[in-house]
Amino acid sequence: MLAQFTKRVPEVLEWLATFGADPEGGVTRLLYTDAWLQAQQALAAIMQELGLEPKYDAVGNLYGKLQGINPELKPVLTGSHIDTVKNGGKYDGAYGVIASMLALGYLKAAFGAPKRTLEVVSFCEEEGSRFPLTFWGSGHVTGVHQMEAAATIADREGITLLDAMQRAGFTGGQGDSASRNDLGAYIEIHIEQGSVLEYNGKQIGIVTAIVGQKRLTVRVLGKANHAGTTPMTMRRDALAGAAEMVALTEKLALEEGDPLVATVGKLEVKQGTSNVVPGEVEFTLDIRHTDESKLQTFCTNLLTKLEEIAMRRELDIQSVEHLSVSPVVMHSGISAEIESICQDQGFKGMKLPSGAGHDAQLFGAVCPTALIFVPSRGGLSHNPEELTSAEDLAAGFQTLVQLLYQYGYGGKADEIL
Amino acid sequence: MLAQFTKRVPEVLEWLATFGADPEGGVTRLLYTDAWLQAQQALAAIMQELGLEPKYDAVGNLYGKLQGINPELKPVLTGSHIDTVKNGGKYDGAYGVIASMLALGYLKAAFGAPKRTLEVVSFCEEEGSRFPLTFWGSGHVTGVHQMEAAATIADREGITLLDAMQRAGFTGGQGDSASRNDLGAYIEIHIEQGSVLEYNGKQIGIVTAIVGQKRLTVRVLGKANHAGTTPMTMRRDALAGAAEMVALTEKLALEEGDPLVATVGKLEVKQGTSNVVPGEVEFTLDIRHTDESKLQTFCTNLLTKLEEIAMRRELDIQSVEHLSVSPVVMHSGISAEIESICQDQGFKGMKLPSGAGHDAQLFGAVCPTALIFVPSRGGLSHNPEELTSAEDLAAGFQTLVQLLYQYGYGGKADEIL
The missing domain is CATH 3.30.70.360 (Alpha-Beta Plaits)
Structure with missing residues (x-):
């Protein structure tokens, strides 16, 4: 069954890339545009199919949930972002969302309800491509962004962030209604956007810190x-x-x-x-x-x-x-777990810093956070040529599956995070 | 009488700067424009007044002549150019034309006919500001430029050089009708356009070579x-x-x-x-x-x-x-004469190279050539702020007068050049 889910990762990636596909190749899914909304809706449909109870928060972050048995254990959140830069690639952000969603789907199908609640999130925005701000999604979840900004910030056509959000069907809510203070951990998988893994012949990057x-x-x-x-x-x-x-x-x-x-x-x-x-x-x-x-x-x-x-x-x-x-240090305990999974599974892993920013950096101050990289061919990102091999996508997916299994069902499931 | 002519140098400079004066300061006299034509005509009128028999050649170079007694001695030509860059200063080019013209005027008034013919020239063009070529004036005199170029080169408004020349009243003539092969020497005085003289506290620059x-x-x-x-x-x-x-x-x-x-x-x-x-x-x-x-x-x-x-x-x-x-070396004999004049007159002179281009560089291959510099305050040129003090203008003028006296009437008058 793991093989089936693993096979779906590149398939769903290709399919999601049709939402906002540029005529000459590449993908453009700017926050709150039609392409963006259709992509979130497509992901919600898959979450529904996988039994993950899809739900939007007030700003358009899309969650899927695999309810745990023990309500005293704080949930582990995993995911990444759905938006892209203008004429970006298929993998940046999307890979993390899809791998997380399919990992939870697999775990549910294979093992039923976990001890601890596991959640997937597709953040509405990370890139800062449409409006002059970044991390609009994870910033709300972690309490860094407030709604006040939305009325004053506009895109190049003069549409405010508030207008765009409401046109897409999101209210923004009251106060910090999108924020979460119940999280046990945040785990993200993402393409490296550099060539350190490729240069060193590794499949899995265990991020020590975001610079x-x-x-x-x-x-x-x-x-x-x-x-x-x-x-x-x-x-x-x-x-x-x-x-x-x-x-x-x-x-x-x-x-x-x-x-x-x-x-x-x-x-x-x-x-x-x-x-x-x-x-x-x-x-x-x-x-x-x-x-x-x-x-x-x-x-x-x-x-x-x-x-x-x-x-x-x-x-x-x-x-x-x-x-x-400021730099954000990743959680040493979760990172050690990733390292041990790589050894068990025979994936070639290495520790490295992240030189680029990621949603994970906002969670570093809020809860234990981990970031896993898979190789980017030629180090390319924000580019239609972005590519990660099917083999590397699979290694990353299975590492994430094992990690979520450990924290949901296995040896780390009872651990207080 | 020398004092009277010396005093006229800055006066004529100021007056000439009214032809093509820019509203915000500075001077724009592009080749064959009305401002340029009026300036040449104004100079011709002064040449007439000084008894220098003004005459245009086929491309609009304006000559004035002080006829010598001995037709076997080749004439010495002195002058510079009348055109400016866009929004240039009052001194670049104009000083050399005016100083040369007034020098000949003084020599005629004070000493009558020289042994050797002395001529002043106001070259039509040196800067390359209107058309994409430089030295249109001195290039014709020295045989470097031919008329063929005029039909194919146009200014930003699409007016060809040939058209512009004919509209200003110049035919261009047949073949190389503007060229001269009878010259004994060419002598030019010009502002330095750098700050070496100012920095060294000197009034007269004796140019060794044009780079x-x-x-x-x-x-x-x-x-x-x-x-x-x-x-x-x-x-x-x-x-x-x-x-x-x-x-x-x-x-x-x-x-x-x-x-x-x-x-x-x-x-x-x-x-x-x-x-x-x-x-x-x-x-x-x-x-x-x-x-x-x-x-x-x-x-x-x-x-x-x-x-x-x-x-x-x-x-x-x-x-x-x-x-x-290629570099052009100035004539060592005339340069030595300038040096000796500086010593006699008490002007502080120094040898230096010219880092900028000048009409003199075209004459280097044709006849003995000399170039004299006066200081540019702050090294400024091609700028409305261009300035040379009245004292330095006077020192340069009197050096030129003495030099032309030597070659026209004095110890060098009989020398074969």
Whole structure:
């Protein structure tokens, strides 16, 4: 029977990808659009078929439930998100929802009612693709988002989040009606969106922590000058200074080593012309680490050194921090259980940090949380070319099944979470 | 009487700046426009007043002549250009034309007919601001430009150079009717457009050579990747590579030393986003030197080293050369004469290369050529804020007067050039 359910995972993934399918390939399911609503309804129908009592909350998160026998044991929630980026792939979010739903369907069919209630969730939104905010789904469940935001935030066509939600049939409810404070644990399975598993020849990633992140903009001001008539020693070249800063950022990040990453993704020479010494450059910094204090120390040290470069070159420098997110550590007990399942099942697993954000990071502060990765071919995500092999989808699914079995029926079912 | 003529220099400069004056300040006199034509006519009127027999050639270069007594001595030509960039300053080009014209006016008034014919020229075009070509004026005189180009080159409104020229009243003539092969020497005075004189506290720049120049575009290709999920050691970051290249360009240029300059004026991260490791970067290189072989050696060596950086980082690199102009050495005999005039007159002079292009560079291949600079405040040019102090304008004018006296009436008048 496990084989049958395992086989359904890629089938349901392909089928779900028809909701919001783009003509040229890829999937676009933005929050509260028709494609999105039809996909949630399609998932609800499968939950119904599997006997999982589908139910929406006030903002459109879709739950399925496998009722446990012992009401004193807090439920374990598993799932991911249904929305996509514009012209995204079939796997990001969807794989987690489908694997979780089919895992509960299998467990119900094979073992009947668990000791502990197991629930699947298809979060309404995680990507931030339609409205300028992220985690609208899991943020409500964990009490991070409130309804107040909905009236003031609008998409590119000027439709507010509140309007869009109500048009899709969701009231938003009163106060924090979508929040949950009864959860025993949250478990998510997701594609890696990187190539660490592929590079290391592994099938299962056991996420140790979701990185904290800082995003900054750095502005470097020198003096625009004639490229022919200004001797090298008389220049205050903003780009030469910025280049030294970019090179130093990479050097320090390599010295610090994994799991720190530091990226200059965008760099603009203002009014750049081939025969003018650049007077102004602006670039971004994206710095991530699983350890909050190491992240902070790295950033402080880096900025000090960038200022030294600026001072030595007689340049002005200004930096603005746009985003600061703390790292979230995954639960060591559940992670150890995943590791042991991999050994038992013969799946090649490895521990790794998550460099990308996930719904799981919002649960880290609320309850024990675990995050499982399966490989992304070529590290691709947010892309129609997103691909995870059927074999890897199966390994991830069966790992999740075993894990939920342990917490629902097996050795961990009575454990207080 | 010299004092009177010296005083006229800034007066005529201010007055000429009213032709093509921009409402917000600055001057725009594009080739063959009404403002340009009126300015040439205004200069012709002053030449007439000074007794310099004004005359246009077939493309609109305006000459004034002070006829010499000995027809066997080749004439010395002095001048600069009348056109400006869009919203340029009052001094670039105009100073050289006005100083030359008033110098001849003074010499005629003070000393009568010279032994050798002295001529002033107001070239029709140097900047390349209206049509995509430069040196339309001096290029005809030196035989570099032919009329063929005029029918195919158009301005942004689709008006061909030929049309514009004919509308302004110039025929273009037959063959190379505007070319001159009778010249003994060409002497130009111009603002520096840099701040070397200002920085060194000098009034007169004696240009040793006009730099040769190479312009290239360099394209660096890596692999775009997720900034969170791609460890530092697994990246092929096009921007980190380009930053190392920009830094190396500056380092090698500083090691090579004056007069070499190397500039990355433009750098673009293709599809740059703060949370994506850059996959493609394009930047420009502008490299100048007064010595052709040193320029070539530097470029070859630099490109080899950039390729090494690319190879080490597993990046692809492509470079395309867009422009290659040879250096032009100024005449050592005339330059020595300028130096000696500075000493006699008590003007603080210094030798320096010209990093910018000038009409003088076209004459270098045709006849002995000299170029004199006066300071540009703050190094500014092509800018409404362009400024040279009245004192520096006077020093430059009087240096030119003395030089033309030497070659027209004095110790150098009989010299075969």
